[in-house]
Amino acid sequence: MKTNPRLIILFLLPATAIYLAFFLVPAGWAFYYSAFDWSGFGEEMTFVGFKNYVRLMTTDPVFWESFFNTLKILVVGGAATFTIAFTLAVMLNSGIKGKKFFRALIFMPQVIAVIALTTLWAFAIYSPTTGVLPNFFALIGWEAGADYLWMSADHVFWSMLIAIIWIEVGFYVVLLLAGMDKIPMEYYEAARIEGANMWRQFWGITLPLMWDVVTIAVVLWSISAIKVFEFPFAFMGPTTDSHLYTMGVYLYVMGFGKRDPIFQLGYATAIGVLMLVLVVVTSVVIRRAMRRDVLQY
């Protein structure tokens, strides 16, 4: 390890200055702004203390809807994503041929623009006229399936969640697979000789020995789930309604409006602060709940 004060300062300066001025300072200001009634950029700001938060939590049912939607993505979406990702990863790791090919295809949605994928799911998969799913169900003669309205107000949230899971699974398959690759094969051979089936091998060997990777994966999921914005915001086009609101979407709608500007800037910023609080609380809870003694091997 070396020291060279001039080089250190010179090398750190650009990144630190930009990060401070355009990331940390705005993040700090957000707390300040959230204490004001502020109806537009360039408008007068009125100090209201915690009133924005009180209003959000006591008199705004749309906020609660967006909060619970976010929570559903976090918990239900998380459970589904990890169940599927673990299943696919174990299958990929079972010595099959074409492992890299399948892994690449499962990962692929991750590199495609979310805005392209919302169009794909809304118009090419779910649409009652052109959608692949309703038409496929009609083709095999399953009428109830063919008539199911994926994009109707009652169903659209869960339809969206399916699409989000399809996108996100690839990332976690890759992450979990890398954790599994570190586990020595001898353990599995020993377990097989003892007569342990795949189920027992997973709970007895795979999961405990890659617990650190699983913890990181769950934290990453919670961070990305809480800030979900791009998919729900575009999924129903400009007619999007509160069925699809996440905290991120509601923040945007209150801050910048949909087609007609709303500009409740202090109020919107308060939602952002609550998102950050949720990220911090969730991360701490996950780390506490998942803390185990590290297994050395």
Added chain:
Amino acid sequence: MTASSAVQIQEQNASARRARRRKFWAQAPSYVVLSAWSFFTIFVIGWVLIASLKTNAEVFRDVFNLPEKWQFTNYAKAWNAANFALYFRNSLIVTFSSVVCILAVSAPAAYVLSRMNFRGRGLLTTIFIAGMGIPVLLLLIPLFVIMTGIGVVNTLPGLILVYVTVAIPFTVYILTGFFASLPNELEEAGVIDGASDFGVFWHIMLPLASPGLITAAIFNGIMVWNEYLLVLVFVADSEKRTLSLGLYSLQNAMQYTGDWVGLFAGVSIVMIPTIILFVVLSERMISGITMGAVK
């Protein structure tokens, strides 16, 4: 060959066959599930690519058929009438400039944070990485005020500045991990040969870290190319849109135009470049993901 050894060989062959068959049946569910999942992905993406070459009537009439005549005019229309040529150019400019600036800013910082000794090193690294947990949505309104203050709202350089900013935490994180994993010996050899500290960084460490730099460049490039929230907020003029925001407005206009095939052509123009990039670089990208998380 005696009769008994022939029998033995036969028995061995039979048991090997049985083992193979058992393995096949044990693996069959895996093949079925993995194939089904992969098939779905290929099928829907392929369906959009093919639908983008149909007529609107064909899309509704024959959902699963190939077009009678390939309608390349759909692309010409998206490219010219829907302004995708301009958006494509904007996306190239913004993506390329952002990636270059992200690396130019983050690589020296990551190098110093991982390989130099000074007070507050650990704290500073933590502060940089903590940014990965802060939702960008929280920054939007204060950042808009700052950007307006310095007069760069609604400009491409301003947009690039925003991308550089939001990319710093992830890029510093991935590059500190990479620099930290490089061996000390070459650095020491450089010092003995009389290279300056900057020379060691520029001529020895940076080339060694190039796989990490390339990985960071790919991920940030794809992030910038694909994202539309920040363009939506920080760019107002339609001629300054990037491709993904162009697709967003095309999708919003659907309820008036009803031009499905034009929309599918737009989707294809947005996703084909990153899919090609992924086909070429999938191994590198997949190993890049796990660089930080799995030690």
